[in-house]
Amino acid sequence: MTSLTAVVAKDLRLAWRNRAAWLSAMAFSTIAVLTYSFAFDLATGDVRPLLPGVLWTTFLFAGVFAAGQSFQEEVDDGTFDALLFSPVGATTIFLGKLTANLIALLIIECSQLVLATILFDVGLLTPELLGIVVIGTVGYVSLTTLLATMGGHVRGRSVLLPVLSLPLLVPLLIGAVRATGASLGLEAGTAPWMLLLLVFAIWSTLAAVLLFPIAAEQ
Numbered sequence: 001m002t003s004l005t006a007v008v009a010k011d012l013r014l015a016w017r018n019r020a021a022w023l024s025a026m027a028f029s030t031i032a033v034l035t036y037s038f039a040f041d042l043a044t045g046d047v048r049p050l051l052p053g054v055l056w057t058t059f060l061f062a063g064v065f066a067a068g069q070s071f072q073e074e075v076d077d078g079t080f081d082a083l084l085f086s087p088v089g090a091t092t093i094f095l096g097k098l099t100a101n102l103i104a105l106l107i108i109e110c111s112q113l114v115l116a117t118i119l120f121d122v123g124l125l126t127p128e129l130l131g132i133v134v135i136g137t138v139g140y141v142s143l144t145t146l147l148a149t150m151g152g153h154v155r156g157r158s159v160l161l162p163v164l165s166l167p168l169l170v171p172l173l174i175g176a177v178r179a180t181g182a183s184l185g186l187e188a189g190t191a192p193w194m195l196l197l198l199v200f201a202i203w204s205t206l207a208a209v210l211l212f213p214i215a216a217e218q
Contacts, residue, residue, distance in 0.1 A: 007096025025066035037119040052180035090213035139201035146208035
């Protein structure tokens with residue numbers, strides 16, 4: 001077993017053991033989708049123009065909340081400090097955490113896509129839309145994992161993470177919403193917005209990999 005695989009397996013076990021944050025994120029996203037479904041049923045017949053914004057604001061808030069809470073529990077238990085003293089490199093630690101958070105969030109997001117498909121009667125489980133979700137999720141998970149590390153030992157860190165991350169995620173949110181709308185037939189094509197998402201995902205991942213060793217030492 002490689003170091004990266006070991007870190008991913010460890011983080012997934014911790015996520016399952018301390019699953020309150022992820023279950024809360026799942027509950028939040030489910031309630032949000034259900035609430036929007038009833039509201040849209042009363043307001044309009046065609047929900048497709050509204051769905052991209054609903055999905056991505058739900059994904060982002062659920063992801064930021066879950067990342068902050070799960071990392072806070074790891075810091076409080078001393079697991080993160082113990083991992084830093086291990087012979088595993090900082091880049092491997094970050095990539096392991098990124099992969100574990102990505103898996104957990106994609107499970108939540110896919111479940112919400114299934115729920116939204118049933119409630120809104122719109123086909124959301126297409127390869128194109130799933131690709132948009134994966135690329136967008138990589139972008140914001142990279143950023144939130146880094147920012148959660150930077151604020152891990154700061155008092156009031158549960159409030160600090162949304163304040164820091166949400167303004168930085170505005171370009172991703174715009175690109176994800178427009179790309180999702182294009183995949184639902186609301187615009188001409190997804191290529192420009194997919195490119196924006198891809199550039200943001202690459203930028204956030206590279207920046208997080210480079211800055212994580214510095215953030216982890218604080």
